[in-house]
Amino acid sequence: MITFTNVSKKYDEITVVDELNLSIEDGEFVILIGPSGCGKTTTLKMINKLIEMDKGEIHIDDKNISDINGDELRREIGYVIQQIGLFPNLTIKENILVVPRLLKWKEEKCDKRVHELLELVGMPYEENAMKYPNELSGGQQQRIGVLRALAGEPPIILMDEPFGALDPVTRESLQDELKVLQKKLHKTIIFVTHDMEEALKMADKIVFMSDGKILQVASPEEMLANPADSLITDFMGRHAVTTEEQYHDLTCKEVMFKELIFVSETEKPLEVASKIKKSDHDMAVIVDENAAPKGVVTLDLIKQFQQADKKIVEIADTEVEKVSENKLAKDAFNQMIKDNKNYLLVMDDKNKVTGLITRDVITNSLARLVWGDMDWAL
Amino acid sequence: MGIIAFLDQYGVRLMKAILVHLQYVFISVAIGFVIAFVLAIVLSRYPKLSSIVIPVLGIFQTIPGLVFIGVLFIYLGMKPITVIIALGVYAVFPILKNTYTGIINVDPELIEAARGCGMNSLQILYKIEIPNAMSSIFSGLRMSTIYTVSWAVLAAMIGLGGLGEFVYRGIETNNNTLIIGGAVPAAILAMTLGYLIDLIEDKITPRGLKGGR
Numbered sequence A: 001m002i003t004f005t006n007v008s009k010k011y012d013e014i015t016v017v018d019e020l021n022l023s024i025e026d027g028e029f030v031i032l033i034g035p036s037g038c039g040k041t042t043t044l045k046m047i048n049k050l051i052e053m054d055k056g057e058i059h060i061d062d063k064n065i066s067d068i069n070g071d072e073l074r075r076e077i078g079y080v081i082q083q084i085g086l087f088p089n090l091t092i093k094e095n096i097l098v099v100p101r102l103l104k105w106k107e108e109k110c111d112k113r114v115h116e117l118l119e120l121v122g123m124p125y126e127e128n129a130m131k132y133p134n135e136l137s138g139g140q141q142q143r144i145g146v147l148r149a150l151a152g153e154p155p156i157i158l159m160d161e162p163f164g165a166l167d168p169v170t171r172e173s174l175q176d177e178l179k180v181l182q183k184k185l186h187k188t189i190i191f192v193t194h195d196m197e198e199a200l201k202m203a204d205k206i207v208f209m210s211d212g213k214i215l216q217v218a219s220p221e222e223m224l225a226n227p228a229d230s231l232i233t234d235f236m237g238r239h240a241v242t243t244e245e246q247y248h249d250l251t252c253k254e255v256m257f258k259e260l261i262f263v264s265e266t267e268k269p270l271e272v273a274s275k276i277k278k279s280d281h282d283m284a285v286i287v288d289e290n291a292a293p294k295g296v297v298t299l300d301l302i303k304q305f306q307q308a309d310k311k312i313v314e315i316a317d318t319e320v321e322k323v324s325e326n327k328l329a330k331d332a333f334n335q336m337i338k339d340n341k342n343y344l345l346v347m348d349d350k351n352k353v354t355g356l357i358t359r360d361v362i363t364n365s366l367a368r369l370v371w372g373d374m375d376w377a378l
Numbered sequence B: 001m002g003i004i005a006f007l008d009q010y011g012v013r014l015m016k017a018i019l020v021h022l023q024y025v026f027i028s029v030a031i032g033f034v035i036a037f038v039l040a041i042v043l044s045r046y047p048k049l050s051s052i053v054i055p056v057l058g059i060f061q062t063i064p065g066l067v068f069i070g071v072l073f074i075y076l077g078m079k080p081i082t083v084i085i086a087l088g089v090y091a092v093f094p095i096l097k098n099t100y101t102g103i104i105n106v107d108p109e110l111i112e113a114a115r116g117c118g119m120n121s122l123q124i125l126y127k128i129e130i131p132n133a134m135s136s137i138f139s140g141l142r143m144s145t146i147y148t149v150s151w152a153v154l155a156a157m158i159g160l161g162g163l164g165e166f167v168y169r170g171i172e173t174n175n176n177t178l179i180i181g182g183a184v185p186a187a188i189l190a191m192t193l194g195y196l197i198d199l200i201e202d203k204i205t206p207r208g209l210k211g212g213r
Ligand SMILES: Nc1ncnc2c1ncn2[C@@H]1O[C@H](COP(=O)(O)OP(=O)(O)OP(=O)(O)O)[C@@H](O)[C@H]1O
Pocket: A011, A016, A035, A036, A037, A038, A039, A040, A041, A042, A043, A194
């Protein structure tokens, strides 16, 4: 357990961390988040005494850190920085073993540890141990950065925007790996980010800081539901609107696919197939002259029948269920799942087709609930 | 006079001169290196102070070698130590400057990462700072060595041998062959030593610090 008691830090009379009180349980994944310059890094570095506080106390398991030698304290606390900071003059193995060597582990134990750690992130020893940092990709380097922090088996790991410099895909996979690692290893992790998405995804507990003070400490769900300050709401932006209650209120109109392909009843299957292929979807809606729906045809159906001379309406699925635009999305989803349908047509009050709900729509809506609004590639 | 004839006549003296020359260079560069290295590390702990001290040392460097060796000669007399001190002093500066710059320019993120791992300052110095400053240290060493080879020619001025003897004798007697016979081996010596230093550097530089940086 880590406890901050009235911790303050000043630079030239400017207070950058102000009377901070916070406690962190063993095994917790805590995220420090807030605007640039709010004191996240300073707070983090006071834990391993890279920065000395001016006032207050930090205890780790009843031990006041001011009674512990800084170098020794840091060997017991893992530390990962955004710039990775792997030592270019050392091999991957030597980089990972920096702390165990400082702790004077026996060579055998060191060797075993490197194997075990590289295994953990799926980078085989034979292939990677003797490489140098400049021979790895950015994502691989940051994995090694994390392993270096884990190597000495510290119960606590500090991470300062560790994935900030990575491309989104790599970042996401490292986030997943870290989450799995943490579950497996039960480390206490204190993680700085200014990416709310990352915080919501990873944290057990989010600490929102502003101007050196804590504005709110809460679980991701609670922070989404009840942000304590308008600044937090701003920060959460798109995430904030997708609280669970609001999700319950979403209508079909708000979730459906709108860019439909309409074809007339008399079109030939091959024409329809080529239209569908040019779109992002795998189906088209068949309508009559009055834009009233006659059915839905999917690429699969066309392939199945392979009858080029027929009219499209003859092979279409004409028994499609319809829902009104204003119906609650969750009811529509329920209906679809109950009737084991793959799609529903969404109608406006003039009985015109305005959209389509498919299983993808359900998935995206759920994803949006969890991750917030994104440009989902449909 | 052809090369063969030249060697026939002066070969033994030339060999001896080269050996004496090499001795001066080795001893003075070695002493200069130790002094420069230690001083650079001390100075790198005090960058503010160093921004004054190093330029001042640089000014001393501009005193002509001839003057310096002359002054030392007056106090110490015609002994090899006079030459070695003079050359050693001149060898210090390039190594000092480059070592200092190399250490100061090690990425602060690396130092921070090293501190974060729990290294103390001494460990950071020899595990991180010096290895990462190596290429800069080597270019200082190369520079000092090459300079020293040419400055060592001055040793002959106070009658202490080396390749300079040929050059001075040649000037005195208006014998171009002798001048060239001293100057060319000196140039070859400088190039060879420079090349050897490059080889050593290449040998001891880890792959991670080579290329692309
Ligand atoms: N060595 C220093 N001297 C003076 N001021 C400093 C120093 N280090 C940090 N500060 C100031 O302290 C404040 C907090 O800095 P800190 O690095 O903790 O911010 P942060 O929340 O980590 O920001 P970011 O998200 O940009 O990394 C900033 O206003 C910064 O300018």
